[in-house]
Amino acid sequence: MNQEKPSENPPSSSDGWVRIMNRPEFAQLLVAKRRFIVPCCVFFLLYYFAFLILVGWFPDLVKKPVIGKVNVAYLFALSQFVMAWGMAWLYMRRAAVYDRAVAEMLKKENL
């Protein structure tokens, strides 16, 4: 049968959810996530819009050739790709830590 399996015993009452919500580990997890994700978002948005602003309003600065004919603008554009991959890689590493914390917490709750 292709019926969807029932989920693995989620708390049956709203008290159960609140209990997890009030666990210190859960609060720590949220803080840790926020401390990582918010700066990351701020950084990548700043890096990306710095690029747009520089290219848009200060084209003369980025027209300077650096390697052969390849100029600052093109290198800055390529660095955006590297930045995006790097940020994704960092997050993957961090997220593995969060996954472990969640697994441990759920074990304590016998879920």
Add this chain to the structure above:
Amino acid sequence: MFLTFVLATLGITVWSARKNTGSSAYFAAGRSIKGWQNGLAVAGDYMSAASFLGISGMIAFFGFDGFMYSVGFLVAYLSVLYVVAEPLRNAGKFTMADLLAYRLQARPVRAAAAFSTLVISTLYMVAQMIGAGVLVSTLLKDYTWITPNAVIVGVGVLMMVYVIFGGMHGTTWVQIVKAVLLMGATFALSFLVMQQFGFDLGRFFDAVSAVSVTENGVETAKNFLDPGLKFGIEATAATGGWGPLDLISLGLALVLGTAGLPHVLVRFYTVPDARTARVSVVWAMVIIGIFYILTTFLGFGAATLLTRAEIGNENMAAPELAHFLGGEAFFAFISAVAFATILAVVAGLTISASTSFAHDFYANVLKAGKEVPQGREVKIARISALFVGAISIVLAIRLQTVNVAFLVGLAFAVAASANLPVIVFSVFWKRFNTAGAVTGLIVGLAASIVLIVLSPSVMGIDGPDVAAAKRHLIQAAPIFPLTNPGIVSIPLGLIAAVLGTLLSKREIEAEEKFAEFCVRTHTGLGAEKASDH
């Protein structure tokens, strides 16, 4: 070539049709897609004709400024990765609205979310179909019976077949096959371009820095690596544009809109859990990133090796480059890949639109969440796929003269202004309530549409010598100066969601459910599980 692809994908459809038992299988491929597979499918869903044909054409004609799109399309995935993919998978079932309706009042929120999903999908789909019509009829111009209209109808019917019979399984595999084909074609083209330069990057960029362009009969050498040929102050002065501000507006719509595109969001329901959703975003970022870096060779290659007259239509840069480098057979291959690209994207859009209609609007708004009989939701989705297909065919035929890029830009702007603020608030803001969600969705949607109608994309005064196909829809001076409304409509959507919440009564029920919702989104507890096969 076209036929091979069509037959192969129909084969996939027949094979996957047998797996479609139950709504989880039909709408979410039984949540059994692996991380790398979903990564490929996200990439296949996302890299539209606008990317392959549009960006290579834009780089071929405007140099570096075209490459700005490539950058934005990839960086956008960071907001998908950080903000939406995991909460969506953990708290939702089939659609974006599931996430919003989790703790808010289901009927109004789902109705508004389904409406914005349908608007975004239809805009995007019409753009793809118009593109397909122009592309295929130009490619096969020796067969006069293949008119753009015939192609639009053909694409529409094919996609209905994929979606109605193949469901999410079929759509996913069409997208995976297409992603592999497109990457193969892009690598092959880049290889052939570099062969022309003796695999010497230095020689390649030397040529790019001095592209001879004939303007008004005068031949000049332009440095295509320098920005400003499209968004620069001088370049936009002629059309009364605001230059760099348009670039910022576009950047905002791209970076924030991708995380609100319904056809991208539904892909995260096809994997077993949030971890796999995260892995698939990273896979998609690798594939998409490589593809967009390679547009360097496609676009600059066409700019250096071909003259503008040889390219003709801006959207034909990549196929014409293939023609020049690899002859008729390669030209046919690249064209078939472009066609496959359009089909896969259109199929993804259709399934997200029809799922939203069946799951959000029919099951939860019309039937008010009452138990619907087994299989009814899937049946409604199939019927609505038929309607969505038919409406898009009619619209695409009627709107054939409309600029395709503006339709896609509008879809991104609506996604960024209407969907994203509401998704973010419902995940992170406890006080957020139904009134806020509905006003945010409606204001974001309305603001983007109104501003685009008042923009130079729709309004403008054309001289009598402008061809009918290129004339503006409204013959008057544009009221809003930017071609992309993002910079105004996104803040409007955001403010509307905040004000809607703060000015209405606190919703005790929604706030009480926040604990449950919060634990679910962060732990995956109680999330929909994969089904057995």
